[in-house]
Amino acid sequence: MRYIIVGAGAVGGAVGGRLAQSGREVALVARGAHLDALRNTGLRLVTPQGEERLRIPSYAHHEDMGPLGAEDVLVLAVKSQDSEGLLRQWSLAPVLGGGTAGEVLPIVCAQNGVANERTALRHFRTVVGMTVWLPATHLEPGTVVAHCAPLTGILTLGHFPENGAESADSALLRQIAADLEASYFAAPVVPDVMRWKHGKLLNNLANALEALLGRSALAQGAGAEDLLAQVRAEGVAVLDAAGIPYNSEKERSVVQGERMRVVDIPEVDRAGGSTWQSLTRGGSVEADYLNGEIALLGRMHGVPTPLNDLLRHEVTRLALEGLPPGSVSADELRAMLGGARTA
Template sequence: MRYIIIGAGAVGGAIGGRLAGAGHDVVLVARGAQYAALRDGGLRFRTPDGEHTHHLPVVDGPAALGELRTDDVLVLAVKTQHSEAALDTWAPAPVAGGTRTAAEQLPLVCAQNGVESQRLALRRFRRVYGVCVWLPATFVEPGVVSAAGAPLTGILHIGRFPHGTDGTDGTDGTDGTARRIAADLESSRFEAPVVPDVTRWQYAKLLGNLANSIEAVSGVLTSEEGLKLYERVRAEGEAVLAAAGIAYASEEEQKEARGDKIRFEPFDGSQRGAGSSWQSLNRGTGTIEADYLNGEIVLLGRLHGVPTPLNELLQRLANAFARERREAGSMPVAELVRFADEAAEPVAFVQEDRARRS
């Protein structure tokens, strides 16, 4: 199979780099400065076992490839705010040997944070796979992706979306696609369990990703103040998922799945960096994925009548930081906690008043 990595940033670059290093056929899709850097100098992939430069085909869209191959796997690794544009671009791309399009024939694998992209994809693509991405990777410089996980680079639970593995709905003859992809990933320094309930793992990861906006606004979570704020934000998320009846893997189950398979091993003297949202601000992209992380909790809260003032606050602040291109981590955590206390106060008053009346 040939892997077309749509979005060769931190996650896409790390997956593409490891697949290429294991001898698999890989095409990178990028734009702007990243496209130019990958085209001119290759993908510089930094890991605890050294830096590897992969000179891979790089395109900015399907037209540069001509017709897609019948054995292509599309890996969507852009941030969710860019998914619509990517799906619109790749869905109608022709596949060689017939009259069908990529949306009709090829598997699309969503290797992204949150849960929204696979919903968007299923409106266009017949065969959509979700991935729960546990992959410590960094992309802050064009052409350079770092992945500090060892001994495994990452753990990627994969399953058919909305449920199952392959061919369970009887709509195609693709039995084994997920397992073939998983086998290729496992030959490339990943663990890739094939699961029939991938969203259960993704919602568990989403609860952890609620910290991304805190890191983006106030820096890496190291202080007791910041960690306590995250606990409050996560508690909102757990309450919302309970009200919505959405199952997610427990922290114990996640710890058992990870074990000591992924350890952060800095290879350049650096400390562990902040997450993907911080990286977006640091690169000055003007966008951030908060609408699909904290915003997912806000949406579910509004649908099910659960107040989410802290996630609303973080969604709003993160978007403002991105829009105004403010420095990542520049708001003191004490100031952020004060804003959180002010946001939560009216909700606490209403809840107390209801308890008094009952």
């Protein structure tokens, strides 16, 4: 079994690097300067256990790889806004022995948000959802830092759509889980992975707030506790109105326990989350699929979501204007929020 990591950034690089360290066959797919660095000097994977340069075959497109193998597993680890085009391209890739990737290979959606699995099912017959708890950083070409120990992350797996019963490809999930658990991850296989992904969505609603205020300001409070509480409360109200189940923070903490703790790594600064990193690198942001998901569901079910609407708008504005994290204050957000309510 070969794992083809489509999107070898923070999450994809950490998963691919750890799998390669444990002796699994891995291929990385990246672009630009990151791809050049992977090809020239290898993946520099930094963890609390140490630093290693990993020589992993790296590609720009599936065309560079030739026909895919019948035992390959695709792991989609790009941001949600990039999913559609890549899913279409990779679904048409030829597979040795006949058929296309979309017809015969599984794809694992190792992504935040809850829209990717449904999008993937338009192109692939076998879709696996993955809830990603994996604090990692990718700001420098060729380098990925994974910050937790003793486990690097917890990656909850489940079929999509969920059938709640044993299915023909359950052996596939058991094998993926076994490979991940041999590679510094916990990988529970559950019948309700989308419930876990909706729980993670509630946590990810704060990503935009961190990006707007800046990591240090948010970590130190900066008088933003009311905003943090409101953004999650809107999400909970929307999911409840829509009848969408989600796991609780207590459930998550029981699974996590002391197995996954952020550890200081010498000479490595702890960066912000995925949206903070996107702004820092100067890329697009996935707020449309996080805060925007709550806004969409709120409109569908008649639940106001003023703060999620505002955060989605403002963090997208920062990305389009090339502004860095921390370009907005909590007071400015409150003023904008008040204006939106009275408009």
